[in-house]
Amino acid sequence: MAEGTEDVITKLVVTSSDSVLPIxxxxxxxxxxxxxxxxxxxxxxxxxxxxxxxxKVVKEVVDLDKNHIFVKERGFPPGDERxxxxxxxxxxxxxxxxxxxxxxxxxxxxxxxxxxxxKVPLKETEHKKRLEVKDLQDIIESTL
Amino acid sequence: MNDEAVVKVALVSCGSEYAGVxxxxxxxxxxxxxxxxxxxxxxxxxxxxxxDFGIEAxxxxxxxxxxxxxxxxxxxxxxxxxxITSCFRCAEAAIVRNEVRRYINKxxxxxxxxxxxxxxxxxxxxxxxxxxxxxIARRRHLLAREKQSGLTAGIDSGSTTTKAVIMKDxxxxxxxxxxxxxxxxxxxxxxxxxxxxxxxxQEDIQAIGTTGYGRFLVGEHFKAKLIxxxxxxxxxxxxxxxxxxxxxxxxxxIGGMDNKAIxxxxxxxxxxxxxxxxxxxxxxxxxxxxxxxxVDITELGALAVKGMQEKVDMNxxxxxxxxxxxxxxxxxxxxPEDVAAAACHSVVEQIFEQQLQEVDVxxxxxxxxxxxxxxxxxxxLGELLKINVLVPPNSHLIGAVGSALLASGFVEE
Amino acid sequence: MAKVIIYPTNSLILxxxxxxxxxxxxxxxxxxxxxxxxVGVDSPPxxxxxxxxKHGLKYAAVxxxxxxxxxxxxxxxxxxxxxxxxxxxxxxxxxxxxxCARTNELTKFLIRNRDIPLLELDFPKAxxxxxxxxxxIAEFLKSLPQKxxxxxx
Numbered sequence: 001m002a003e004g005t006e007d008v009i010t011k012l013v014v015t016s017s018d019s020v021l022p023i024x025x026x027x028x029x030x031x032x033x034x035x036x037x038x039x040x041x042x043x044x045x046x047x048x049x050x051x052x053x054x055x056k057v058v059k060e061v062v063d064l065d066k067n068h069i070f071v072k073e074r075g076f077p078p079g080d081e082r083x084x085x086x087x088x089x090x091x092x093x094x095x096x097x098x099x100x101x102x103x104x105x106x107x108x109x110x111x112x113x114x115x116x117x118x119k120v121p122l123k124e125t126e127h128k129k130r131l132e133v134k135d136l137q138d139i140i141e142s143t144l
Numbered sequence: 145m146n147d148e149a150v151v152k153v154a155l156v157s158c159g160s161e162y163a164g165v166x167x168x169x170x171x172x173x174x175x176x177x178x179x180x181x182x183x184x185x186x187x188x189x190x191x192x193x194x195x196d197f198g199i200e201a202x203x204x205x206x207x208x209x210x211x212x213x214x215x216x217x218x219x220x221x222x223x224x225x226x227x228i229t230s231c232f233r234c235a236e237a238a239i240v241r242n243e244v245r246r247y248i249n250k251x252x253x254x255x256x257x258x259x260x261x262x263x264x265x266x267x268x269x270x271x272x273x274x275x276x277x278x279x280i281a282r283r284r285h286l287l288a289r290e291k292q293s294g295l296t297a298g299i300d301s302g303s304t305t306t307k308a309v310i311m312k313d314x315x316x317x318x319x320x321x322x323x324x325x326x327x328x329x330x331x332x333x334x335x336x337x338x339x340x341x342x343x344x345x346q347e348d349i350q351a352i353g354t355t356g357y358g359r360f361l362v363g364e365h366f367k368a369k370l371i372x373x374x375x376x377x378x379x380x381x382x383x384x385x386x387x388x389x390x391x392x393x394x395x396x397x398i399g400g401m402d403n404k405a406i407x408x409x410x411x412x413x414x415x416x417x418x419x420x421x422x423x424x425x426x427x428x429x430x431x432x433x434x435x436x437x438x439v440d441i442t443e444l445g446a447l448a449v450k451g452m453q454e455k456v457d458m459n460x461x462x463x464x465x466x467x468x469x470x471x472x473x474x475x476x477x478x479x480p481e482d483v484a485a486a487a488c489h490s491v492v493e494q495i496f497e498q499q500l501q502e503v504d505v506x507x508x509x510x511x512x513x514x515x516x517x518x519x520x521x522x523x524x525l526g527e528l529l530k531i532n533v534l535v536p537p538n539s540h541l542i543g544a545v546g547s548a549l550l551a552s553g554f555v556e557e
Numbered sequence: 558m559a560k561v562i563i564y565p566t567n568s569l570i571l572x573x574x575x576x577x578x579x580x581x582x583x584x585x586x587x588x589x590x591x592x593x594x595x596v597g598v599d600s601p602p603x604x605x606x607x608x609x610x611k612h613g614l615k616y617a618a619v620x621x622x623x624x625x626x627x628x629x630x631x632x633x634x635x636x637x638x639x640x641x642x643x644x645x646x647x648x649x650x651x652x653x654x655x656x657c658a659r660t661n662e663l664t665k666f667l668i669r670n671r672d673i674p675l676l677e678l679d680f681p682k683a684x685x686x687x688x689x690x691x692x693x694i695a696e697f698l699k700s701l702p703q704k705x706x707x708x709x710x
Binding site for chain 3: 012014070071072073097098099101102103105106108109111112113115116120122123
């Protein structure tokens, strides 16, 4: 797969879109006539191939719903037997758990990106401060 | 050996993928026909694992270790043994590694090894440990053997001495004990001594078992039926000779160059550790002390029993610096008795600090290996641990006896 | 285009945002790819050989565990290359390359110790925080030079 000197990369495309389903993203990639391999996983689609081809097709997919489709490069190509649980046996590779956590944040990030594009002003969010000793004392005294 | 079933070993680890040792782990596993697997876990447990297991470790990979340990015990992951490993010198990992080891040992009967690696850890270092782990997983029925039967021989080709015994119908008929010079020559000599004492011919022996550093060479040479690492063999030999085959026991084996601490349950090792980086806690240290004192190694023990280690300042376990401390003490007027006692104390203290932290000591404590014959050693160990130390008869022949005992499993086949 | 070191170094969200706003994320994944694609070296599952912890001595002394030094051998040079940095604290569970708390402490220290534009914030927990998170990162990235003016030291 990643043989030779050609710059072969793998990108992970994670969709968190109401309008574009992961399958749509996959179909888009299948349609493209480029020299790439794709693999669908529970959290997204992995696209492997020469850098230019991957970048091109990934951009096409992202453009379907740009604020709700996220991309990162991945170290191992899909199914690499040094990493793949099918050959190594047992549980998931370590990056999986963090990816899962981040995937759950994507709707929130997507919404924020939409607002940013629409130049919705940022609401001042209140950050909770640590309780001052004096305040704590007041609370204690008022409760007793 | 590799025609036997693949043993699935759960890798419960932190740091091994980033320390340059993962290839070594895979390679040692492959050499004993084992496969390392990351135990499957339920992802959701990770949120609360710190409280559920009880250690709120800062490092996520340590929390993953705890989750994997719990999954192994719960049977979510189907494995035959567990290899727990983390970076040497990491305090946080050492705490988790120890508690995970205890947890698995307490809640399952899976064999467990625990090891802390550096980037210099190689497959060769891990071979004996991994071989023992797979043996326990795959040869439980053989290790359950409690009596020797038929006419068998055991040869223990150690780093310093080679031992051989001939056994028949659960009795030792003859033994041989020679310094190891050339592995096969020394084994032949020890074997011949044992045969002569037993009054039997080599061709009448029904099965031979070999163990120790030279086990492969010697085993091949004598066409041994059993070629087995010294952890399972010696623990078997120890409980057999001590008559403690049922229930818990702890075996400490102080050999010529290394030492082992093994926690045994019904004659089968559950947890074990091996020293091997430093020879300061081995027979070699005592041998050098004897030479410096100008006494024979066989006299060192009697001398030590009469001395008081407290009277000698020792500020290093190192075989070079430690011996130098002893020499300095002599120059300052310490008696040879006190120096001999200090040497014995140094060896057991180092075993206590390094090995016994990885194994829970349960009585009876059985001390074996050549060093157990030096009376000062069991005395020092007993004083340090405040428990009675059992030195069984023929404790120096432990590996040979264990091999002969286990080899008799092949007589009936 | 600025090279931006992100922390957590394997974050999908940060890697995506940096790229989205026209910069290059310096992320762990690409380093790993370089390592694993090197012909002839095969230390599964990651191509960290016994050499990497030795290279890591540049960042941490020998009494620091091998797993920290092995990771630093990869992260350290990334930090050195960076033109800017984004550190996100309170990350959810991150394993593997982010699985060691000691490495993470050192990584953050070394990023802070570089004299480069740096944004520090926490992972958002609710929509409001999410908006602030994205806005602050977007503004920070926009403030960085779009073209690399010179090679980094």
